[in-house]
Amino acid sequence: RVQEAQQRQERSLVQMETAAWRFREQHPSVNVVSILSLPLPELSKKLRDGSLPLDYVFYAYVGRALQIATETNCITEYLQESETQLRKAKLAERQGLLYGVPVSIKDSINCQGHDSTLGFIKNLNKPAAEDSVVVQVLRRQGAIPFVKTNVPQSLISYDCNNLLFGQTRNPLLYTKTSGGSSGGEGALVGGGGSILGIGTDIGGSLRFPAAFCGVCALKPTGNRLSKRGVMAGVVGQKAVIGAVGPIAKDVESLALCLRALLCEDMFSLDSTVPPLPFNEEVYSSTQPLRIGYYETDFFTMPSPAMRRAVQETKQLLEEAGHTLVPFELTNVDYVIFNFCVRGMFADGGTSFGKKFKGEMEKGNTGMMFWLAQSPHWLKTVLSWIAKPFVPRFSSIIGSMRTNTVDEVWSLHQEIEDFCHQFIAQWKKLNLDVMLCPMLGPALSIGYPGKLSVAVSYTMLYNALDFPAGVVPVTMVTDEDEEELKSYKGYYQDWWDRTLAKAFHGSVGMPVAVQCVALPWREELCLRFMKEVETL
Numbered sequence: 001r002v003q004e005a006q007q008r009q010e011r012s013l014v015q016m017e018t019a020a021w022r023f024r025e026q027h028p029s030v031n032v033v034s035i036l037s038l039p040l041p042e043l044s045k046k047l048r049d050g051s052l053p054l055d056y057v058f059y060a061y062v063g064r065a066l067q068i069a070t071e072t073n074c075i076t077e078y079l080q081e082s083e084t085q086l087r088k089a090k091l092a093e094r095q096g097l098l099y100g101v102p103v104s105i106k107d108s109i110n111c112q113g114h115d116s117t118l119g120f121i122k123n124l125n126k127p128a129a130e131d132s133v134v135v136q137v138l139r140r141q142g143a144i145p146f147v148k149t150n151v152p153q154s155l156i157s158y159d160c161n162n163l164l165f166g167q168t169r170n171p172l173l174y175t176k177t178s179g180g181s182s183g184g185e186g187a188l189v190g191g192g193g194s195i196l197g198i199g200t201d202i203g204g205s206l207r208f209p210a211a212f213c214g215v216c217a218l219k220p221t222g223n224r225l226s227k228r229g230v231m232a233g234v235v236g237q238k239a240v241i242g243a244v245g246p247i248a249k250d251v252e253s254l255a256l257c258l259r260a261l262l263c264e265d266m267f268s269l270d271s272t273v274p275p276l277p278f279n280e281e282v283y284s285s286t287q288p289l290r291i292g293y294y295e296t297d298f299f300t301m302p303s304p305a306m307r308r309a310v311q312e313t314k315q316l317l318e319e320a321g322h323t324l325v326p327f328e329l330t331n332v333d334y335v336i337f338n339f340c341v342r343g344m345f346a347d348g349g350t351s352f353g354k355k356f357k358g359e360m361e362k363g364n365t366g367m368m369f370w371l372a373q374s375p376h377w378l379k380t381v382l383s384w385i386a387k388p389f390v391p392r393f394s395s396i397i398g399s400m401r402t403n404t405v406d407e408v409w410s411l412h413q414e415i416e417d418f419c420h421q422f423i424a425q426w427k428k429l430n431l432d433v434m435l436c437p438m439l440g441p442a443l444s445i446g447y448p449g450k451l452s453v454a455v456s457y458t459m460l461y462n463a464l465d466f467p468a469g470v471v472p473v474t475m476v477t478d479e480d481e482e483e484l485k486s487y488k489g490y491y492q493d494w495w496d497r498t499l500a501k502a503f504h505g506s507v508g509m510p511v512a513v514q515c516v517a518l519p520w521r522e523e524l525c526l527r528f529m530k531e532v533e534t535l
Contacts, residue, residue: 024059062102074191076164079105095142103143107148109134114128117151137266143196150187156202159179159443160180185199185209190214195248196248207438211472214510218468223243224467228270233352238412258278258523292326293314304480306440327426345371345399353369436457441476441511443502450495469526471529476509478507481507
């Protein structure tokens with residue numbers, strides 16, 4: 001079955017090659033480079049006013065996507081019906097904010113007639129009966145979903161590797177990971193093979209790939225965009241909130257995507273989504289902002305480049321007339337172990353473990369899988385033995401036990417209280433938004449599976465359910481690389497030593513910052529991201 005999946009992937013790339021070649025033969029004079037260099041807002045305008053033919057854009061991206069897929073292994077399937085949709089769109093009137101825009105879709109987001117595998121053998125040959133709501137709305141807005149992209153097995157990882165389709169590499173440096181779990185999206189958008197992608201994020205799964213591959217992404221508040229027809233890594237847990245969001249080269253493209261998705265169609269197709277259209281006034285405001293910031297979460301020591309990214313961005317924002325206020329972040333270790341790990345695996349990891357039944361590989365999620373399978377007494381003993389030597393390992397084991405219903409309810413209450421405390425601290429400082437570090441540069445392939453603790457900077461905002469986006473602001477310098485030699489970490493444990501190795505060899509790789517706003521304030525978050533990007 002694995003062989004069958006790989007042959008299907010191979011066939012997809014051949015179909016793309018044939019389609020791109022056929023178009024080139026028929027239109028040898030089309031300037032593909034100039035089409036690919038157009039930013040999304042400009043491209044969509046040209047498509048809508050008819051100054052750029054649909055098929056020129058579509059096949060330019062099919063050709064480029066094929067090239068990036070060959071280099072990075074980011075595409076799992078070509079949606080051949082996109083060519084039919086293209087032909088129909090040419091005959092229809094030019095409607096929709098994304099009219100004629102080719103869009104890439106993460107594997108776990110349902111597209112009718114195609115598998116959403118999550119990298120599992122058991123999900124092969126189980127095509128989705130209908131499009132997810134987000135894909136339906138994209139189509140109604142004139143967009144053309146054209147490929148599905150790779151993910152790590154189970155999605156609970158920020159690498160991008162599974163037994164069906166293999167490892168996705170970073171388009172900027174092949175020895176580095178593209179990030180995950182929306183790793184195929186990161187590689188494809190980062191390499192210029194897609195102008196707009198849709199992914200999901202439950203611990204940083206959109207923000208890691210965007211930051212690692214040098215592009216922008218937004219994780220909205222969990223229910224701002226519909227999750228109907230979107231497959232989750234751990235189903236049914238309510239402690240850590242996942243979200244669907246866009247990934248693109250620039251912030252303006254993310255805003256355009258949100259404008260298109262936040263429409264009547266989405267609100268009627270999924271009535272559980274609050275009917276909040278895109279707030280143009282907030283996004284286009286030029287009022288100076290009051291911005292909270294921190295350089296570290298005191299749990300994962302930032303790499304030299306990460307710290308510098310925040311410092312330089314802070315300085316530029318101040319020079320531009322914004323007010324920056326230090327924000328005191330505390331107890332991140334408690335949030336990670338007690339809310340995130342314990343919350344996601346409150347059943348002791350049973351449902352997570354079940355997903356792997358009959359599968360051949362558990363590589364990416366090695367430790368999590370192993371702990372999910374271990375009996376309660378063994379976890380207790382191990383946690384106790386490990387505590388004096390590796391306190392963080394001890395805490396993770398302790399967090400993976402089975403909870404009673406009563407304990408789960410108390411946990412949910414505790415997370416809610418923490419959220420209100422965090423907002424109170426935010427309001428006391430009278431903040432509009434927050435500037436935060438983002439893990440980077442991209443880790444070497446194979447390392448994220450050994451470094452689950454490094455999700456602390458991103459996962460905090462899934463536990464809080466705040467909108468959070470990433471914007472690349474700098475690149476790793478020789479000085480950063482030199483400084484990394486003295487990286488110790490806060491715990492000086494095996495994880496800290498491993499993280500230093502994982503960061504190594506990244507001169508020239510992009511480093512991003514995280515921009516955060518309060519729940520449902522996506523437009524303010526994007527406005528802040530735009531400001532950072534401009535500066």
